[in-house]
Amino acid sequence: MEDLLELRKNIDIIDNEIVELYERRMKISEQVAEYKIATGKKVFDKSREDSKLETLSQKASGEFTRHGILELFEQIMAMSRKKQYQLLTEHGICEKEDFESVDDIDFTNARVVFQGVEGAYSQLAMKEYFGDKCDSYNVETWKDAMEDIKNNKADFAVLPIENSSAGIVSENYDLLVEYDNYIVGEQIIKIDHSLLGVPGAGLSDIKTVYSHPQALMQCSEYLENNRQWNKISLKNTAVSAKKVKDDNDISKAAIASHISADIYGLEVLDECIQNNKNNSTRFIIVSGRKICRKDSGRISICFEIPHKSGSLYHMLSHFIYNGVNMTNIQSRPIQGRNWEYRFFIDFEGKFTDDAVQNALRGLKEETIALKILGTY
Template sequence: MTTPRIEKVLHASIDNLYVGSEEFLAEIEAGLGAAAISAPKVGYQGVAGSFGEQAAHEYFGGNASAITNYKEFDDVFTALEHGEIDYGVLPIENSTAGDVLEVADLITRCSLYVVGEHIIRVRHNLLGVSGASTGMIREVYSHPQAISQCRDFFRHHDRINAYPYANTALAAKFIAETNDPAKASIGSLRAAELYGLEVLEKNIQTAKNNYTRFVILSRHMEITRQSDKISLVFSTAHKSGALYSVLAHFAYNGLNLLKIQSRPKLDTPWEYIFFLDVAGNLEDANVLIALGKVREQSSWFKLIGNYPHCHHTDRQ
């Protein structure tokens, strides 16, 4: 238990550290205790039958007043920024194929926050038109991530060529419209049902434990007592030991790093930004001290959000 004397020293350290950074502290203060929007308007990328639609419905349940689909990832960001929707649900990471880089890059450029996350188990199926069989298929269409997650299937069926498509459900819709028994898509059982396709093969993903993590985006931070995961992105000076020096502050303050991912800086060749997930709550003194030091030593810094950590679910 923190004694009053230690607590006083910690708060004095925070006050000294954030001198001249009142705007950043105000950004955090605005999110503390902020309530989630009731009966929100929610947006996701894709069409009916996509994993994005599933994540949106599972996370918000029957609480959303409307759940709207958008064609592209950046369309969801634009809708959020313009106030057309209150929350956006977008994929950020798959357990086997890695990060959804387009979404990560959009997060760095937009003034939006992550206020939650939801993880779904992804089961990919080969979907074709009535009368088709796996042996007849020569072309398969799906999202690049879905294709990547089914690499063993394509290795064993080398006569089949894979073609990227904007979304798994859109690919299923395309196959239904072409009505060509030589073409198939990779998608969910719901997509097969919605677009009148036959399931030619079930669970063709390489990893049987295949999960996709979706983030819930908002124009405002929502920090509660249950918020135990912090996401941020930063860049460091391009010199030896710079990254080590920044990361050391988490260790000094007893904070657990959950993930670190580097991305090229779009405007500076051969330099990088770092996405970081760390366990903690922004009401914690040690967290504020660590973030203050990281921000101080970063050439660029952005707080992405503080939200409840989600463990995977097998619902689907």
């Protein structure tokens, strides 16, 4: 048996040879890129790569080695593509996104829609973003808000997208795919939930609690300590407060903002009852126009990928290889396709950044479908 140091020395020699061969291969890849630039040929040739991988895998001496060769050469080919994407950008071959870039988005005389009733957290977020005197109205559902943007009844909509405790608002992620509406801004507000009852009610009187499902989740620890209460989900926290006011029943309470207590003449029976005392919700501002500020520094996209092992890794590698910082990633099931998912990603950067250009170019060529949801 050879000495361990001798074995390691032999591995070092082989590794050095692999490095030299890899660099030679990448040099040839650059020449391939020059050819594709001259002829307008696409970088990603899936049938060619699949055929090449099959041929190489047949050269393996065993099943374990075959899997290793497939994985190795998938990575080498992926690196080759990324180098070619970079060269396209260096040659000034860039795809301009068809977003109108402006110094500032004009909100003058803008009509804004939010879901819920007076006192809804969406209304609070709207006022934080647009100001107290904006021209606004409310609708019953988030889908109604997106429909009104689509039909030009409103210029902007305010939708909750993510809570720091309860996670994503899945329905609104799905609506971003369903509608050709785009994110132009965001507003984060602190969420403090209170338990509201009719005047004269006490905690011992409560039998039923109403609120939005996310608010019930955000207050799960408090509700667990009051298991005897019946929990009922409604479309909105403010809607819940209005119902308690309309029913005028001391056995009913709502989880909503303290502002809803003022609006609907209710009493705060308990306050700050959410699990996370730093509970916050991120709202997105949506428009029917593909518009963005020139100083926008975040981009949101969604994409579908081949339903095969390693697909997501290969897509995310476009961010890693180009040094693009992802700030959020979520997934949603694709309707009608069991166990397949659509991915939503937020990342830092501008369309004019070379790194962003390279990452988006790679994703557009290699995903099944990609949609840019907005930059803000």
